[in-house]
Structure formats: structure tokens, C-alpha cells
Amino acid sequence: MTQTEDRLRVVAAVPLDEELCRLIERIEPRVEMISDPSLVPPMRWPADWEGDPSFSRTPQQQADFEAMVDSADALFGIPDVSPAQLARTVAANPRLRWVMTTAAGGGGQVKAAGLDQDALDRIVFTTSAGVHAGPLAEFAVFGVMAGAKGLPRLRADQDARVWPQRWEMRQVDEMTVLVVGLGGIGAECARRFHALGATVWGTTRSGRPVDGVSRLIAPDEIAQVAGEVDAIVVTLPGTEQTHHLIGEEVLEAVRPGAILASVGRGTVIDERALLAALDDGRIGFAAMDVFEKEPLAQDSPLWSHPSVLVSPHTAARSSKEAERIARRFAESAGRLLDGEPLRATVDTVEFY
Structure with missing residues (x-):
């Protein structure tokens, strides 16, 4: 796309309310939004980009859908x-120049396309x-x-209606929190x-410095500092380089009773190393919104572990997301x- 091109034909390749199509055109009048709600599955809840799995297209509808997306300069969604x-x-579609994935971790979907x-x-x-x-x-x-x-x-204690002796809670303003991954999240x-x-x-x-962060740590130094922090917050995307980055080495090095929160991938x-760390108290509490395999298997010990909070990958869900x-x-x-350069471009080497 060059500066001399003053129009962009965009096809909504996933469910997108007509109101939001028009919002895009108002914000950027050079965009022409093309959508056909009859050709995409209806949303079951806000930002349900996959839509109702019971939806199916007739052969003619499939042909119409493919013709629509094949006419695009850019796609809203995969x-x-x-x-x-x-x-x-x-x-x-040789004219396709840009695809924006609706997922924050859309690089994995691009990689899977081979x-x-x-x-x-050619395509951004x-x-x-x-x-x-x-x-x-x-x-x-x-x-x-x-x-x-x-x-x-x-x-x-509440479930057992027990009023125990008072005990000391930890104070966040006395804690050191290690944020693993200083991207947007x-x-x-x-x-x-x-x-x-x-x-x-x-x-x-x-x-690069980040506001509010007093010490920057290289990813290969996490195990070296794990014993100095009170909580670890994991925000990283799922790539070959980040796979099991928080594993046995890091979890053996943590300060006993450390808190873990996971909101990346x-x-x-x-999870095997995490369970061992939970069982012996190295990790005192884990709040997990994401898991290695989702949905979390029914026989996973994480479901019933007393020191684990399971959230079904729903922490990002918001009525304002779309x-x-x-x-x-x-x-x-x-x-x-x-x-001009775009934000949040996919690294097509590591796909994040």
C-alpha cells in the first residue's frame, strides 16, 4: 500500500456489527467496509469472533463468502x-495487503496457515x-x-463457618512483582x-525502559532473580522461544510462598513443574486465566488444588472489546x- 492509494476495501471476515462497520468508516472515511451478516456465524456473546459453531453455509453461501473475502484489500479478522x-x-487474493487478527495472540494463527x-x-x-x-x-x-x-x-473458613484467630495478610506495597513480558499487557x-x-x-x-519498572531483567535471567520477588505475573505470547519459559528451573528458584498470575498464553x-511447586509450597497461590491445553482437562489436578484459582480464559472478555x-x-x-508503520505487527520469524 502506497501513499498514492486513497481508498481501502475492507471485508469483515468474522462477525462484526453493522454499527461497528459504520464506526470504522466514520473514523477513517477512506475505508469501505464490506460485510454480510448472513455469511458469518452469529456471535453468542460480545466479541465472539468464532461465532455459533452450529452455523453452516450452503455451497452457494460458501462460494459467496469466499468471493467476498477474495475481493478485499484488507481483512478485519481471519x-x-x-x-x-x-x-x-x-x-x-493477490490484492490482499493487510490482515488484522481479532486475537491478541494472532501470530500463532498466521504461523499455522503455513x-x-x-x-x-506481501501482506502485513x-x-x-x-x-x-x-x-x-x-x-x-x-x-x-x-x-x-x-x-x-x-x-x-467461610464455608466451614470458622472464625479463626486473626492472622497477618501480605501487603502489595511491600511486595516486589516481576512482570514477565513488558509488551502492551x-x-x-x-x-x-x-x-x-x-x-x-x-x-x-x-x-527499553517502561514506566513504573525499576529493574529490567533479561528473559534468560528469570531463574536468577526468582528468589528475590514476591509475585510473578506472566504476560508473554505463546511462541517456540517462550514455551515452558516458566518451568522447573524458575519454579525451583522462587521464594517460598510466591504468587503466580498467568494472563499471557x-x-x-x-504445568507439571507448577503443580510440584504448588504441592511443596514454593508457589503459595496461582491465579490462572490461561492453560497449556484449553479447555482445561477434567482430570487436571489444577481444578481441585486448594492454592489455584482457575479462570476459563475469560479475563479479557469485555462488552467493549469489539x-x-x-x-x-x-x-x-x-x-x-x-x-506509516502499523502497531502490533506480527513478527513473521517468531510469529508473535
Whole structure:
């Protein structure tokens, strides 16, 4: 896309309210939004991009859907949130120049499409990374607070109608919190923990300073500092480089009773190593919104572990999510048309 092109034909390849299509056009008048609600599955709840799984297309509807997405300069969402459909569309549509995934971790979907280098060079892929930062940071704060205030103990005493002797709770403003990953989510976590008075450390590969973070840690130094922190907040995407980064080495090095909150991708944490750390008290409490495999298996010990809070990957869910993503899309469309770099581009080497 060059600066001389003043229009962008965008197809909504996932369910998107007509109101939000028009919002995108109002924010960026050079965009023409194309959508057909009859060709995409209806949402079951806000920002349900996959839509109702019982939805199916007739052969003619499938042909119409493919013709629609194949006419696009840019796509709002991956068609059917399916890597296979993305691969088909890329091959069929040489005019396609930009795809914005509705998932913050959309790089994994792009990788799964198995696109060749020519396609990766031709098309800019961006994600909604950062849109979910506020809600996920709130869950991270909630998780650390729940551990600091002894939520499992409070719940057990309440269920048993026991009024115990008073006991000391931990104070967040006396804690050191290590945020693993200082991207959009991590930076928002850091900001909120700093506002609560915590000392905040964070991992970074770039070494760039982040507001509220007093110490920057290289990713390969996490085990070396794990024994110096009171809580670890994991915000990283799931890549080959981050797989089981929080594993046996780190979890053996933590300060006994450390709190863990996970809001990135579940594959970053080795759940077997985590269970061992929970069982012997190295991890005193874990608030988990994401897991290695989802839904969490019925026989997973995490369900019933007294020191674990299980959240079904729902911490980012918000009635405002779709609007936030639509606004991000409109802003990015303007940047694309003006020849400016886009935010949250997918690294097509590591796919995050």
C-alpha cells in the first residue's frame, strides 16, 4: 500500500456489527467496509469472533463468502478464525495487503496457515495486542491480591463457618512483582502494580525502559532473580522461544510462598513443574486465566488444588472489546493508507 492509494476495501471476515462497520468508516472515511451478516456465524456473546459453531453455509453461501473475502484489500479478522481459510484466501487474493487478527495472540494463527515467504512479505499482519491490556492487567492485580490476602483460606473458613484467630495478610506495597513480558499487557500490569506501591521488575529483550519498572531483567535471567520477588505475573505470547519459559528451573528458584498470575498464553508455564511447586509450597497461590491445553482437562489436578484459582480464559472478555478492536482497526487503516508503520505487527520469524 502506497501513499498514492486513497481508498481501502475492507471485508469483515468474522462477525462484526453493522454499527461497528459504520464506526470504522466514520473514523477513517477512506475505508469501505464490506460485510454480510448472513455469511458469518452469529456471535453468542460480545466479541465472539468464532461465532455459533452450529452455523453452516450452503455451497452457494460458501462460494459467496469466499468471493467476498477474495475481493478485499484488507481483512478485519481471519476468515472463520481458521488458519486453513487464511491460507486459501491468501492464495486466491493477490490484492490482499493487510490482515488484522481479532486475537491478541494472532501470530500463532498466521504461523499455522503455513504461508510462503512471498505471502509473508506481501501482506502485513497485525493483531489486537494491547486492546485487552486493561482487563488482563486487572485480573493480574486481582490474582496477586487474592494470593496476598489469602483468598483460599478465607473461603475455606467461610464455608466451614470458622472464625479463626486473626492472622497477618501480605501487603502489595511491600511486595516486589516481576512482570514477565513488558509488551502492551505487561506494561499495563506494571503501571497498575506501581500505582499500588509495589516494586516492579520486568523482563525485556529490547532493554527499553517502561514506566513504573525499576529493574529490567533479561528473559534468560528469570531463574536468577526468582528468589528475590514476591509475585510473578506472566504476560508473554505463546511462541517456540517462550514455551515452558516458566518451568522447573524458575519454579525451583522462587521464594517460598510466591504468587503466580498467568494472563499471557498457557504454554509459557510448565504445568507439571507448577503443580510440584504448588504441592511443596514454593508457589503459595496461582491465579490462572490461561492453560497449556484449553479447555482445561477434567482430570487436571489444577481444578481441585486448594492454592489455584482457575479462570476459563475469560479475563479479557469485555462488552467493549469489539468496539476497541474496531477503533484500533480504523486507526491502523489510516496509518496504512498514509504509508506509516502499523502497531502490533506480527513478527513473521517468531510469529508473535
